[in-house]
Amino acid sequence: MTPPVPSHAPSHAPASAAPLADPRAGAAVKAADRAHVFHSWSAQELIDPLAVAGAEGAYFWDYEGNRYLDFTSGLVFTNIGYQHPTVVAAIQEQAARLTTFAPAFALDVRSEAARLIAARTPGDLDKIFFTNGGADAVEHALRMARLHTGRPKVLSAYRSYHGGTTTAINVTGDPRRWASDSGTAGVVHFWTPFLYRSPFYASTEAEECARALEHLEATIAFEGPETVAAVILETVPGTAGIMMPPPGYLAGVREICDRHGIVFVLDEVMAGFGRTGEWFAADHFDVVPDLLTFAKGVNSGYVPLGGVAISAAIAETFATRPYPGGLTYSGHPLACAAAVATLRVMEDEKVVEHAAHIGATVLGPGLRDLAERHPSVGEVRGTGVFWALDLVRDRETREPLVPYNATGEANAPMAAFAAACKRNGLWPFVNMNRTHAVPACNVTEAEAKEGLAALDVALGVADEYTVQRRAAGGER
Template sequence: MTDAATTTATAPADRIEESMHDDLATTLDPERAHALDRAHVFHSWSAQAALDPMVITRAEGSRVWDGQGREYLDFSSQLVFTNLGHQHPRVVAAIQEQAARLCTVAPAFANGTRSEAARLVASHTPGDLDHVFFTNGGADANEHAIRMARLHTGRHKVLSTYRSYHGGTHLAVNVTGDPRRWPSDHASAGVVHFFGPFLYRSPFHATTEAEECQRALEHLEQVVAFEGPGTIAAVVLEGIPGTAGVMVPPRDYLAGVREICDRYGIVMIADEVMSGFGRSGRWFGVDHASGGAGVVPDLLTFAKGVNSGYVPLGGVAISDAIFATFAHDRYPGGLTYSGHPLACAAAVATIRTMEDDDVVGRAAALGDDVLGPGLRALAERHPWVGEVRGTGAFWAVELVRDRATKEPLAPAGGSSPEMAAVLGGCKERGLLPFTTDHRIHVVPPLTTTPDEARAGLRILDEALTAAHAAA
């Protein structure tokens, strides 16, 4: 080949590499990123004019860096999804390898990466949840699970708890129980809410976990009776409620819900979007039920930790009985990117890493040995801490003005000067917390080391001390 021919053949690759370098350079400028964000990006759950978002330029493991080069310990896992931490080399390599081989394919075609991802998910879901419908995230997973339940039963109503979050799409936000649903709730989605168990703020005047469990189940059965069992398609429950407060259910509660659903032919849907894939120190939140014997729902939804959020992915794990409903009758639903190869490659690498490195066991130990004892010790020192609760790498610190009255330190859906002071103190000291209302959720990556976890708890301790002294 002549020199001229060689130059002609290699020029396109050179130009592509140069363009890639230029594209990357424009995105690495933090000041430009912030300016363009404010000019063009519309943020979720926010008043746009009041925003001043932190620019994150890089991340690794349990740490992130902002545009000024400051380092933070990530106690939020972003939105509780980076279960394997940031930039895990095995997951990054899997995405790169998949992109080089097959970036995308329509969901109607079989693909080895999607098939393996489904097999791996099914290998860890409880019972006969062996069929997987992939979605783009948790909200549409819940939407499709409810559609499946309605078609399977021929009924329309859906029951869910007041303290819950199930997603931001129209149906999912109506199934949500917390105040985020109010602006979109016109009582037209066929959703009925009830009270789930929460001993610290018991709606049943219970004084023990056993009382709370019994009275919560009696309440649910009354709601079913008054709504009409023959009208109810599904009960939707988070395996462990997440943004509502990390409220681990009493050991027999989910088994009691399972029994009520079985008695009345109601589909039980477990929302494991946040609590699934090791977050709680078990593969799924429902695995904690009945003292660790677990409970098998009819449908189980997932997202977030299935691939540490590296590429958007969610799904519904489906029981044999519900699968049979659609074995010969068409399921009227689908998504353009269902089981996207890049997302599924990340899932395969994530789940295999979790298996190989015993990530679930490490999360359980992190909760038992570090986070649980550390947070309980912190509660003894700080009058604003009303309660700490959780399991694995899934904890909530409930902040109150008065331990006797349990008055929250901030209102539902809002903040307060005291909460702002605590959060500001955390960030000043190099900690990114996850907060909802008057709570700080301690939800670091499952791969966080014990020393990193202790460092984060020390910062939270210092921030609480400083904020209380200044109040």
């Protein structure tokens, strides 16, 4: 039966009856996938993709009749869950009226999507350049910064992910960059604050913040401030581990950029549109970037859409000088219709407020309770519906449960943890030694608690690897 919806929760809740099994159809889907689909970030013969039969709200199900609570929100994009009827209807209506049209024309739905986004962005970010997703949003933001400043270099964090296209993958900090890093892309990486695994030997948040800002200042000095076009940061790094920046850090970066004439770019592709309990994560820190990239939650991923929100000063650069960039599907009508409907749903159903409430009253307390009871949990961090558990072999040394970028047998503890989640009806977000709790922003209290209960069981599996190590090396 459908779980009860608390009075503070959004009205859209999924039907939770078990789906009908159809293994023969599932086998056909998997066979076609194996024959013809080339999957991203994968060794093709070593993967076994789940065949998905359907999805609704916070859940999806396979052809075997197994139903999963999605604690990944797809790839952290279904901010209002799957198949929200209002957004589905808006896409259908737009398809019947005007399915597609070239980007050089003014369209009502494109203009309205831009207006609604600009109404929510911080400061004077009132011009919207539409892209097809987050990676090309980063590409264009950095192109704008370089053209605006006339400078070649971009500084970005090691603990970051910005996309898979050429510029975006080079500014990415995580190992997905390595295979495509040419070393000639004008990108310089630096360390950002992360007290739990501090590169600055800090013991307090204040020390970590001050030393991280000193490090950035020194990096810029040694690179030559007059060569640096932009500093790009994820406001709250997502895939890299959901590390909340300490108080004053982003404001400090803003001040450094202003002093050196550097464009400050915030990547809100994952953190934006309610994920952190604010419309944009920048709202937590009272900071306004020069450029802000977005995608994912802008329309819950229903039709591919991303973009760059542009400050008045940078927009003025291209007032009489053509901007040398564009996309065939920039501001696609179906994507924009989905965005308009999504943003109105989020407003009408108070989804942003609900995400903050769930984080403060259910996910945050629940995850911290799990950490107290499970020795494999080293740290809990996050806000809203954007949380990470840092899993460790030893809490005292903070040794990660698996090595950095582990594969194969070295990754066995995390693989066992993920398998335990799935056996208990939870689809987990797992990256390196972390699991992230990132359900839909309108997840109900009952669904969030269901996810916490499944995590509780799976962390028991992770604990076995911690206990085994202690048994081998002696109790501490």
